Amino acid sequence: MRIAFAGNPNSGKTTMYNALTGRNEKIGNWGGVTVGSKEFQLKKEFAGDKEVIAVDLPGAYSMSPFTPEEGITSEYVRTANPDAIVNIVDATNLSRSLFFTTQLLELGIPVVVALNKTDINEKEGTKIDAAKLSAKLNCPVFETVSTENKGLSEMIAKAISLAGTIQKAPYLQADIDLHDKNAVDAEDRKRYSFVNGIVADVETRKTLSAETNKTDKLDSVLLNPIAGIIIFAAVMFAVFQISQAEGPLGIGKIFEGLFTGWIETFQGWVAAQLENSPAIVSAIIADGIVGGVGAVVGFLPLVMVMYFLIALLEDCGYMARVSAVMDPIFKRVGLSGKAVIPVIIGTGCGIPAIMACRTIRDERERRTSTMLTTFIPCGAKIPVIALFAGAFFNGAGWVSTVSYFLGIVLIFLGALLIKGITGYKYRKSFFIMELPKWKIPSLKYAVRSMLERAKAYIIKAATIILICNTAVQVMQTFNWHFQVVEEGAENTSILATIASPFAFLLIPLGFGVWQLAAAAITGFIAKENVVGTLATVFALTRFIDTEELAMTGGASTVATTMGLTTVTALAYLFFNLYTPPCFAAIGAMNSEMKSKGWLWGAIGLQLGTGYTIAFLVYQFGTLFTEGHFGTGFIPGLIAVLCMVAALILIGRKVRAHFDEQYQLHKAAKAAKATA
Amino acid sequence: MEFAYAMNKSATGAVAGKDARDNAAGIMTLLDAEPGQTYIIKEINTDDDEMNSFLFRLGCYQGEPITLISKKKKSCIVVIKDGRYNLDKLLSEAIII
Numbered sequence: 001m002r003i004a005f006a007g008n009p010n011s012g013k014t015t016m017y018n019a020l021t022g023r024n025e026k027i028g029n030w031g032g033v034t035v036g037s038k039e040f041q042l043k044k045e046f047a048g049d050k051e052v053i054a055v056d057l058p059g060a061y062s063m064s065p066f067t068p069e070e071g072i073t074s075e076y077v078r079t080a081n082p083d084a085i086v087n088i089v090d091a092t093n094l095s096r097s098l099f100f101t102t103q104l105l106e107l108g109i110p111v112v113v114a115l116n117k118t119d120i121n122e123k124e125g126t127k128i129d130a131a132k133l134s135a136k137l138n139c140p141v142f143e144t145v146s147t148e149n150k151g152l153s154e155m156i157a158k159a160i161s162l163a164g165t166i167q168k169a170p171y172l173q174a175d176i177d178l179h180d181k182n183a184v185d186a187e188d189r190k191r192y193s194f195v196n197g198i199v200a201d202v203e204t205r206k207t208l209s210a211e212t213n214k215t216d217k218l219d220s221v222l223l224n225p226i227a228g229i230i231i232f233a234a235v236m237f238a239v240f241q242i243s244q245a246e247g248p249l250g251i252g253k254i255f256e257g258l259f260t261g262w263i264e265t266f267q268g269w270v271a272a273q274l275e276n277s278p279a280i281v282s283a284i285i286a287d288g289i290v291g292g293v294g295a296v297v298g299f300l301p302l303v304m305v306m307y308f309l310i311a312l313l314e315d316c317g318y319m320a321r322v323s324a325v326m327d328p329i330f331k332r333v334g335l336s337g338k339a340v341i342p343v344i345i346g347t348g349c350g351i352p353a354i355m356a357c358r359t360i361r362d363e364r365e366r367r368t369s370t371m372l373t374t375f376i377p378c379g380a381k382i383p384v385i386a387l388f389a390g391a392f393f394n395g396a397g398w399v400s401t402v403s404y405f406l407g408i409v410l411i412f413l414g415a416l417l418i419k420g421i422t423g424y425k426y427r428k429s430f431f432i433m434e435l436p437k438w439k440i441p442s443l444k445y446a447v448r449s450m451l452e453r454a455k456a457y458i459i460k461a462a463t464i465i466l467i468c469n470t471a472v473q474v475m476q477t478f479n480w481h482f483q484v485v486e487e488g489a490e491n492t493s494i495l496a497t498i499a500s501p502f503a504f505l506l507i508p509l510g511f512g513v514w515q516l517a518a519a520a521i522t523g524f525i526a527k528e529n530v531v532g533t534l535a536t537v538f539a540l541t542r543f544i545d546t547e548e549l550a551m552t553g554g555a556s557t558v559a560t561t562m563g564l565t566t567v568t569a570l571a572y573l574f575f576n577l578y579t580p581p582c583f584a585a586i587g588a589m590n591s592e593m594k595s596k597g598w599l600w601g602a603i604g605l606q607l608g609t610g611y612t613i614a615f616l617v618y619q620f621g622t623l624f625t626e627g628h629f630g631t632g633f634i635p636g637l638i639a640v641l642c643m644v645a646a647l648i649l650i651g652r653k654v655r656a657h658f659d660e661q662y663q664l665h666k667a668a669k670a671a672k673a674t675a
Numbered sequence: 676m677e678f679a680y681a682m683n684k685s686a687t688g689a690v691a692g693k694d695a696r697d698n699a700a701g702i703m704t705l706l707d708a709e710p711g712q713t714y715i716i717k718e719i720n721t722d723d724d725e726m727n728s729f730l731f732r733l734g735c736y737q738g739e740p741i742t743l744i745s746k747k748k749k750s751c752i753v754v755i756k757d758g759r760y761n762l763d764k765l766l767s768e769a770i771i772i
Contacts, residue, residue, distance in 0.1 A: 061729070061732040061733060062732040064728060064732070066725060066728075066729040066732075092757060093756060093757040093758050094757070095734065095756040095757055096733060096734050096755075096756040096757065096758060099732060099734075100732075181724070185728075185731075188728075188731060189736070192731075192734070192736075209754050209756070209757040209758070209759075210713055210740075210742035210744075210754045212710075212711060212744060216744055216745065216752070219745075219752065219759075220745050223745075223747065223750070223752070223761065224747070225747060225748070225749070320761075324750065324761035327749075327750065327761075327763055328749045328750065328763070331763070337763075428721075428722070428723065428765060429765070430721065430723070430726055430762075430763060430765050430766040430769075431750075431761075431762070431763035431765075431766065432729075432730075432733075432760055432761070432762050432763075432766055433760065433761045434758055434759065434760050435752065435759040435760065435761055
């Protein structure tokens with residue numbers, strides 16, 4: 001048996017779904033958190049002996065989709081024939097929610113209404129007569145509070161018992177021609193007045209929604225074009241400081257210190273166990289597996305603290321405000337304010353960030369956001385940033401701040417570039433965002449979100465990263481004749497010969513050695529691999545504890561071993577941060593963009609950006625520090641100029657096509673107007 | 676409760692006085708509205724059918740009340756039904772009151 005969860009955005013569907021299934025799907029206090037359907041078995045305590053699958057759907061205002069994620073919902077309830085529908089109704093906005101309810105009631109599938117967020121109504125003195133509402137809708141209505149598990153078991157039991165039955169719809173759409181716009185409009189108006197009639201009958205409000213309240217004052221500050229942006233910058237700065245920087249606020253670093261201590265002890269223990277084993281075995285296990293994976297796992301606390309803080313932000317209602325305050329700025333570069341949400345989610349992981357772009361209505365804006373959102377360093381890049389900050393910049397906090405800031409700058413520049421190429425001027429873009437009621441973020445949820453992430457991170461380290469590191473270790477231990485590479489002949493290893501051609505291309509960026517090229521390549525499988533591979537190829541098993549290394553002068557050992565100066569290190573770091581994301585994220589881009597042209601454009605743009613940034617940092621950095629350009633300036637410059645030329649050519653081609661289309665469109669419109 | 680709902684509706688009575696301040700063309704958009712006042716929507720003019728019907732589904736259509744909470748140069752906050760929304764300038768200008 002399948003029960004679908006449908007309702008307006010931000011009515012609490014996923015919170016309810018999580019409570020009923022025990023899952024931990026992403027929730028947040030804004031409309032459009034869930035962008036795809038998810039399904040899982042109901043917990044035994046709710047389903048009894050039956051096998052009941054709950055299907056969580058993205059929020060929708062009606063059966064006619066406006067944004068792509070809304071389409072998933074109407075498509076599902078229309079075609080997938082669920083056995084029952086739980087319609088989650090935001091009790092604080094009954095007058096809007098019931099429009100969709102009456103449409104769901106017409107489908108011929110039994111519906112149970114969960115009147116959710118009734119706790120807020122209680123606080124605000126709004127009363128809804130559930131019995132009367134149930135009589136009017138001719139379907140069961142239950143008062144629920146999904147954040148507190150209130151009313152859920154009765155509600156779901158009823159939904160299960162109704163499967164297979166037929167309810168008489170309280171409102172049936174007249175038989176009209178659905179292609180006749182005026183007829184549809186008139187019909188929709190009738191439906192709304194039906195809904196208005198019900199609301200007037202069942203709802204009493206002590207405070208009217210239209211009255212200005214205390215939180216309006218707060219919103220007024222947060223949405224102020226100057227103060228609001230400064231506050232947003234300060235909030236994000238605080239998040240990065242707390243999760244990644246050293247200092248009194250640096251909780252992430254404190255945990256990291258503890259954690260790396262344990263990992264080192266473990267490494268020492270493993271090395272002791274392998275004392276009498278052959279050198280190759282101990283190299284593969286101690287350096288490759290334990291060293292490489294340990295290096296990655298060591299940074300876990302930073303990622304966890306980051307996830308915890310972002311979860312708090314997502315849960316309180318701030319995201320919608322940020323999106324609104326940033327809209328005018330994003331508009332200038334041809335994006336929507338809604339693109340801010342993917343960027344913030346992207347500080348955790350690029351894949352959900354790319355999927356979050358679905359809430360953007362305009363196709364060009366949506367694809368552009370999908371293309372650019374991964375410029376913000378994701379959680380998997382935190383280890384890379386932390387490693388380089390520790391080894392080359394004495395753990396300076398500015399490295400991480402600059403990395404994020406530059407990510408945002410690149411998003412803006414990239415958006416401008418795409419706006420130029422795709423002829424944005426021809427399209428009107430409206431922005432509307434519901435400002436949800438503020439709520440105190442749930443610590444429990446934030447902790448769960450953090451632990452979930454930690455679990456995923458460890459699983460990734462124990463699978464993909466472990467396999468990659470082992471492969472890297474084996475490939476650098478053996479040559480193509482499967483003989484162990486002799487000391488001094490490292491360049492003959494399998495890994496070296498594969499990575500060397502790539503390294504050649506990287507010479508103008510200041511890091512044209514095969515070890516660094518190999519690490520950048522493995523980074524496409526998972527960005528944490530950059531750290532793991534560097535640890536493996538340079539046999540720096542103790543290199544994760546950058547703090548300790550700094551004290552013993554070890555940081556400079558790392559620096560010398562890797563053969564990088566601070567300038568080249570920064571260039572290499574930026575190269576890894578701003579080149580295309582991991583393959584999984586590229587896959588997500590592919591399925592969201594639904595266009596090979598855009599996908600290859602995205603990969604090309606990201607490769608070009610990573611290359612150009614690294615080139616500029618290395619060449620001009622060298623110019624400033626040493627008074628001359630670095631090696632390979634001319635070939636690098638030629639490469640960059642070729643990329644610019646390619647951009648201009650693509651832009652011309654796209655725009656020529658666009659102008660043609662626009663003329664046709666204009667002509668068609670004019671013809672229609674005169675007709 | 677009917678009383679409360681009627682209040683919500685009747686608050687739109689304030690509109691009458693506002694009409695006098697209409698500009699020469701007789702068109703007043705949300706951007707000309709006074710914060711704290713409720714208006715009746717006269718027309719939605721986005722030149723975009725999908726957008727119009729989306730607004731409709733939120734309860735923002737001709738004949739319905741809309742309350743301006745605050746406005747900035749490039750955006751405003753309104754109450755439609757029982758929800759608060761942030762609208763950009765383009766959309767605010769498309770809502771004729």
